[in-house]
Structures are given as C-alpha cells and as structure tokens.
Amino acid sequence: MIERGNKDWRLMSRPRLDFTKETPRSSEFDDDYYSPEDGLAESTYVFIEGGDVINRMQTLQAGETLTIGELGLGTALNLALILQAWSEHGPAGARCHVITIEKHPLSRSQLRAASARWRSLSQEFSTICQRWPSPIPGCHRRAELIDGLTVDFWWEDVSDALGDLESYGNRWVNVWFLDGFTPSRNEAMWTKDVLRGVATLSCDAAHVATFTASSDVRRSLERVGFKVSKRPGFGRKRECLGGVLDLTQISNDEHIAPVRPTAWDQPACTEKPQQCLVLGAGLAGSHIARRLAERNCKVTVLERGTIGSGGSTQPQGVIYTRPSHKHSKLADFSLTAYEFSVDHHQRKFREGSLEEGIDGALSGYLQLASDEVLERLASAFDDEDSPLKVVSREAASSIAGIALTQGAQHYPSSGWLHPRAICTELLDHPNITVIEGLGDTTLRQGDDDQWFAIAATGDCVATGDTSVITTAWEAVEDAWLEWLPLQPIRGQTTLLPSQGVLKDLKCTVCHAGYTPPAKGNVHCIGATYGLNETSTEERAADHETNIQQLLSNVPSLDSAIGSERPAGQAAVRCATADYLPIAGPVPNETEFMTTYEQLRHDRKRLINKKQPNIKGLYVLTGLGSRGLTSAPLLSELLVSQMLDAPPPVTRYLHQAVSPARFLKRRLVKG
Numbered sequence: 021m022i023e024r025g026n027k028d029w030r031l032m033s034r035p036r037l038d039f040t041k042e043t044p045r046s047s048e049f050d051d052d053y054y055s056p057e058d059g060l061a062e063s064t065y066v067f068i069e070g071g072d073v074i075n076r077m078q079t080l081q082a083g084e085t086l087t088i089g090e091l092g093l094g095t096a097l098n099l100a101l102i103l104q105a106w107s108e109h110g111p112a113g114a115r116c117h118v119i120t121i122e123k124h125p126l127s128r129s130q131l132r133a134a135s136a137r138w139r140s141l142s143q144e145f146s147t148i149c150q151r152w153p154s155p156i157p158g159c160h161r162r163a164e165l166i167d168g169l170t171v172d173f174w175w176e177d178v179s180d181a182l183g184d185l186e187s188y189g190n191r192w193v194n195v196w197f198l199d200g201f202t203p204s205r206n207e208a209m210w211t212k213d214v215l216r217g218v219a220t221l222s223c224d225a226a227h228v229a230t231f232t233a234s235s236d237v238r239r240s241l242e243r244v245g246f247k248v249s250k251r252p253g254f255g256r257k258r259e260c261l262g263g264v265l266d267l268t269q270i271s272n273d274e275h276i277a278p279v280r281p282t283a284w285d286q287p288a289c290t291e292k293p294q295q296c297l298v299l300g301a302g303l304a305g306s307h308i309a310r311r312l313a314e315r316n317c318k319v320t321v322l323e324r325g326t327i328g329s330g331g332s333t334q335p336q337g338v339i340y341t342r343p344s345h346k347h348s349k350l351a352d353f354s355l356t357a358y359e360f361s362v363d364h365h366q367r368k369f370r371e372g373s374l375e376e377g378i379d380g381a382l383s384g385y386l387q388l389a390s391d392e393v394l395e396r397l398a399s400a401f402d403d404e405d406s407p408l409k410v411v412s413r414e415a416a417s418s419i420a421g422i423a424l425t426q427g428a429q430h431y432p433s434s435g436w437l438h439p440r441a442i443c444t445e446l447l448d449h450p451n452i453t454v455i456e457g458l459g460d461t462t463l464r465q466g467d468d469d470q471w472f473a474i475a476a477t478g479d480c481v482a483t484g485d486t487s488v489i490t491t492a493w494e495a496v497e498d499a500w501l502e503w504l505p506l507q508p509i510r511g512q513t514t515l516l517p518s519q520g521v522l523k524d525l526k527c528t529v530c531h532a533g534y535t536p537p538a539k540g541n542v543h544c545i546g547a548t549y550g551l552n553e554t555s556t557e558e559r560a561a562d563h564e565t566n567i568q569q570l571l572s573n574v575p576s577l578d579s580a581i582g583s584e585r586p587a588g589q590a591a592v593r594c595a596t597a598d599y600l601p602i603a604g605p606v607p608n609e610t611e612f613m614t615t616y617e618q619l620r621h622d623r624k625r626l627i628n629k630k631q632p633n634i635k636g637l638y639v640l641t642g643l644g645s646r647g648l649t650s651a652p653l654l655s656e657l658l659v660s661q662m663l664d665a666p667p668p669v670t671r672y673l674h675q676a677v678s679p680a681r682f683l684k685r686r687l688v689k690g
C-alpha cells in the first residue's frame with residue numbers, strides 16, 4: 021500500500037525525450053518508446069491483437085466490463101488504439117475500464133509532439149490531450165473519456181501502484197499490456213513481484229501481451245500461473261510472448277499472496293444496487309444519484325425541502341483546493357478531488373449541460389497568500405502543467421482585473437459554480453426520480469434487507485435494495501450513524517451589486533473568504549463561520565463581517581461597496597473532526613468494535629476480516645466548505661465500492677474518507 025506520511029510534496033518527474041525519425045526515445049532508459057520502423061503497426065500487432073482486445077470487446081454483453089491494465093503508458097499510443105477499438109467495437113450497454121501505470125508521465129506538450137505523426141488517431145489523441153492529468157502523484161480517474169470508457173491514470177512507480185491495487189484483494193483485469201522498455205534496460209518493470217502483482221489482479225483467462233521474448237519474463241509469468249506462448253515478433257524482432265492465466269494451475273507455494281492491510285474500510289457484504297434510495301438532494305445526493313443512474317440503477321431521491329435547499333443553497337461557490345508543501349491525507353485528498361472536479365465540470369460545460377455565466381464559469385481563481393507560503397508552493401509545484409501557478413502581486417492584479425495587494429496561487433482551470441444548478445443538472449436523468457417536500461424522512465430496513473423511505477407523514481414513499489444517506493450534519497439523526505463526529509457550521513453569504521471596480525473582476529479572488537465575478541449583475545461573496553450554529557436567519561452583522569473581510573484583503577474594492585443594505589443567505593455546512601469528508605459503507609458499530617478488538621493492543625495487527633457493514637447502507641457527508649470540490653470524486657468512490665470495481669483513489673485516501681475511520685481510531689487510541 022502506498023504511504024506518503026508527511027514527506028515533501030513533489031510533482032512527478034518528466035521523461036527526457038529524444039526524437040529520432042519522429043520516434044521518441046528515452047535518454048534515461050536508452051530505449052525507444054516503440055518501434056522506429058512503425059510504432060502504430062507494432063502496437064496494434066503486439067498489444068491489440070496479442071491481447072485479443074477486439075474479440076473481447078465484441079463479445080461483451082450489456083452490463084459487462086472489459087478491464088485492460090497497462091504497465092508503461094508512455095506516449096499513450098496503446099491507449100489511443102484502445103479508444104479507437106472501443107469506438108468501433110464496444111457494444112452498447114457494455115463498458116471498458118483502462119488502468120494504466122506510468123512513473124514518468126509526459127507533459128502535455130511532449131504528448132502533443134509525440135502524437136503529432138499519428139494522423140489516423142488524431143481524434144483519440146485530441147481527447148487524451150484535453151483530459152491529460154496534471155503531474156500529481158496518485159490515481160487520476162477520467163470518467164467517460166469516450167462513451168462507456170473510463171481511464172485510471174496511475175502516476176506511480178509500477179510496484180507501488182500494483183501493490184496498492186492488490187491491497188483490495190480483487191481480480192479486476194482481463195487483459196494486460198506489459199510495455200516497460202526492454203527488460204535488460206529496465207528491470208524494475210519486470211521483477212517477479214511486479215509479475216506476481218499482474219497475476220494477482222487478473223481474472224481467470226486474462227490475457228497478457230508483451231513485445232519481449234525474454235526467457236526470464238517467460239519463466240516469471242509461468243510461475244505465477246500464465247500459460248505462456250511465443251509468436252513471431254514485430255519487424256526485426258524474432259519473437260514475442262503472450263499468455264493466458266489459468267487460475268487452476270496456480271499452486272500456493274509458487275503464487276505467494278501479497279500481505280494485505282486489515283480491510284476495515286472494505287465492506288464484507290456488497291450487492292450490485294438495482295434500486296437505490298438517496299436521502300437528501302444537495303450536492304452529495306445529486307452526485308451519487310447521477311453516478312448510480314449512469315450505471316443503470318434506478319434511483320429515488322428523497323428531499324425534505326427542494327433540490328439544493330440545504331447547505332448547497334448559495335448562488336455562487338468556488339471549486340477550491342488546499343495544497344501544501346508537505347503530503348498529508350487532507351492535502352492529498354484535496355488536490356486529487358480538485359483535479360477530478362475540474363475535469364468533471366469542464367466536461368459538463370463543453371458538452372453544453374452547464375451554461376457558462378449562468379451555471380458557473382471556469383475563469384480561474386486566485387488564492388491570496390503570504391510570500392513565505394508562495395515560495396514553498398512555487399518549488400513544490402514547479403511544472404508547466406501544474407494545476408497551480410504562483411504569481412506576483414502585479415501578475416495577480418492583471419489576472420483579476422483589479423488591484424491586489426498580495427501575490428497569489430493561481431488556479432486557471434477552476435472557477436465558480438451555482439450549486440443548485442449543478443444539482444438540477446445532475447438529477448435530470450431518466451433513471452432518477454426526485455420527490456421533494458417530504459419533510460423529515462427516515463430510512464427503515466425490512467427483514468428481507470429491503471429499504472423503506474418513510475416521509476414525515478408516516479407514509480412509505482419509496483423502497484430500494486440500497487440506501488445512501490446524504491443529509492449533511494443531520495446524518496447523525498439516523499440511529500446507524502449516531503457515532504459520527506459531525507459538526508454543523510453556519511455560513512452566510514452576501515450579495516453585492518456589480519458596480520464600480522467590481523465590474524472589472526475577471527476571476528474569483530479568495531482570501532479567508534471569496535469574491536467571484538458577477539453572476540447576472542450580482543457577486544455572491546462569503547462567507548461567515550458559526551461553529552455548531554444551525555439557525556439560518558439572515559443577520560446584518562454577518563453581512564458586515566463579509567464586507568469587512570473583503571475590504572481588509574482587497575482594499576481596492578472599497579469604492580465599489582454601496583451604502584444600500586446588503587442581502588444574502590445563510591445555510592449550514594457539515595464538517596468532520598479531521599476535516600476530511602465521509603464516503604463509504606456504514607459499519608455496524610458493535611460488530612466492528614468486536615471484530616477489530618485486537619487493534620486496541622496492537623494497531624498494526626493484521627486481521628483478516630472485512631468490515632462488518634449494514635447491508636445496503638452507505639453514507640456521503642462531511643463535505644465542509646468544499647462540496648463542489650469533493651462530491652464528484654466521493655460519488656465515484658462510493659459507486660466503485662458498491663460495484664466492487666477498481667477504486668479511483670489510492671488506498672490511503674480510500675481509508676482517509678471511510679466512515680469507519682472514526683471507529684478504528686477509537687479502538688487504536690482507546
């Protein structure tokens with residue numbers, strides 16, 4: 021499992037590429053990325069044909085998924101060929117999931133240069149370039165890179181990424197592309213441990229395809245259960261290897277299982293949801309409802325008031341992140357979720373599902389900061405594709421269009437969104453039914469594991485096999501979640517008319533609060549923090565606090581603040597004791613404490629039991645001040661848990677947001 025502790029933050033290192041006859045060559049490994057004779061033909065022959073990809077795609081039934089794993093993404097030529105094959109052969113209703121691992125990801129400009137010659141793949145490369153992840157270590161999910169196909173870009177060393185995926189104990193992969201430079205020039209990609217990881221993650225009858233004919237690789241693959249065969253190599257290469265996993269041939273002595281962490285974050289019982297109840301129609305409820313609906317689950321969303329009427333009520337909010345020069349679960353989650361959210365919303369604007377200026381605008385945001393903070397971030401995030409750029413006061417002022425008194429972190433891809441519009445767009449799906457105005461609704465579990473939604477009137481308004489609680493700080497009202505350490509935090513925003521200098525504002529400016537460019541003719545600025553307060557009446561004193569906070573950080577806006585009484589709204593956020601959100605199966609508290617009792621005495625003890633969970637019950641809450649950032653990724657994570665599908669994050673982040681972490685902490689800390 022990947023552990024980062026509080027090591028210094030480093031972006032991924034870029035490869036050094038030389039081009040000979042248009043073929044990229046790694047100076048570090050002294051090897052070509054693909055055959056200089058004809059890379060496209062080689063990749064098609066060795067991987068697409070060698071992995072039986074097209075046949076496997078064509079024979080998928082609706083609802084089935086083909087999972088392809090690749091060691092060494094490189095210039096993404098293989099990936100582009102997978103996209104092309106899926107566009108041509110992917111059956112309706114089936115899915116393709118690609119997990120690709122790369123330690124030295126190309127920059128976007130290197131990718132463009134390397135792919136320029138592949139005219140027949142120009143559409144595929146344009147899609148890949150557009151959604152190419154930043155060089156942040158970890159897993160970057162790109163949902164629906166093309167229709168029905170999702171890619172997980174793991175920016176990690178191969179053995180770290182495989183170890184992390186192996187830690188779940190699932191066999192996900194149907195086809196492997198082993199493409200890690202010639203074994204003699206890069207042994208790390210072909211170790212026995214790496215090939216054991218490949219086998220451990222493989223389904224029965226998984227194919228492995230590779231360009232090499234190395235006898236060491238052949239022996240290692242055979243040792244871990246692949247039936248290996250040789251076939252003619254491409255071009256001047258005499259032979260190459262292929263293999264098919266035969267699970268019945270794996271002997272326990274030869275196939276040494278990896279050491280897995282205690283699976284306290286993995287539910288013992290999961291069943292694919294067919295009919296799901298979602299309690300709450302805020303950002304959390306809307307995102308999870310949509311992800312489930314897209315996976316063919318019928319969803320009923322049950323809302324006390326109206327869509328987006330709880331914490332998600334303000335007219336403008338910002339997709340923020342919180343980087344640090346040191347790793348921590350909070351900083352790492354915040355950046356991973358930020359990247360995913362930006363990609364998700366960019367796609368929605370591109371597709372026209374969200375309207376620029378009305379539902380939001382990805383015109384960037386500036387986070388004002390001290391020189392000391394900026395200096396540390398500048399060295400940790402120094403890369404042409406970094407999600408944040410450190411800019412001087414002058415540059416920040418020019419980006420914002422108004423005078424600023426400090427330098428800033430600039431996030432050019434982010435911006436502001438209208439949370440209620442986001443919820444409405446997400447809930448608009450044929451598989452989703454929304455029932456509003458139900459008053460306080462509760463969930464009950466029947467004897468046959470069915471779930472019933474009981475409205476304030478006492479009537480049962482919907483049933484399902486699965487339920488997700490997304491009622492923010494009120495999640496603790498449900499008996500199964502009483503133990504969650506949630507805190508309500510009141511927040512009020514203030515609406516300012518767009519006048520004077522404010523009219524010039526071109527991108528959101530954040531300090532302790534935030535000021536976005538106008539939506540219509542109004543800027544929604546905020547926000548106040550009232551810990552443990554749940555009242556939502558509008559207060560004149562809170563408007564004063566917001567305006568004073570703005571002027572003390574951006575004094576140039578003084579003349580834009582009129583004398584009229586400001587208006588605004590208050591709502592309640594939901595924070596957790598460790599500031600990380602909560603997404604996962606709901607553990608049975610009593611059984612959890614008994615199952616993992618030994619952790620009280622030895623926190624590192626390996627206990628070979630998955631989390632005893634309440635069948636069919638999940639929770640998504642604790643989004644704090646960052647629901648726009650975290651809800652998309654958390655929903656993706658939750659759906660992967662429900663479907664036993666590959667996770668969109670590293671395991672330590674999976675654990676960091678698990679609701680069960682609070683119970684585990686109670687055991688470990690006594």
Ligand SMILES: Cc1cc2nc3c(=O)[nH]c(=O)nc-3n(C[C@H](O)[C@H](O)[C@H](O)COP(=O)(O)OP(=O)(O)OC[C@H]3O[C@@H](n4cnc5c(N)ncnc54)[C@H](O)[C@@H]3O)c2cc1C
Nearest residue numbers: 300302303304324330331332337338461511645646647648
């Ligand atoms: C003033 C303010 C400013 C903010 N600014 C930002 C920002 O700039 N960027 C950002 O990312 N985030 C911001 N946030 C935070 C963000 O809005 C929240 O993280 C997000 O709205 C939380 O979404 P949620 O779905 O978890 O909760 P909510 O939006 O509160 O949704 C919970 C829903 O559950 C319903 N409900 C509760 N109990 C029941 C029940 N028993 N039965 C039926 N329904 C029930 C509620 O009516 C509500 O609609 C801000 C929040 C506030 C208050």
Ligand SMILES: C[S@@+](CC[C@H](N)C(=O)[O-])C[C@H]1O[C@@H](n2cnc3c(N)ncnc32)[C@H](O)[C@@H]1O
Nearest residue numbers: 092093094095096097098123124177178200201
């Ligand atoms: C031959 S290239 C892959 C070519 C690629 N499949 C393509 O379509 O362009 C090998 C890749 O393996 C990567 N690599 C090398 N060592 C690695 C390691 N230890 N972990 C992960 N990736 C590694 C290299 O950076 C390089 O991109």
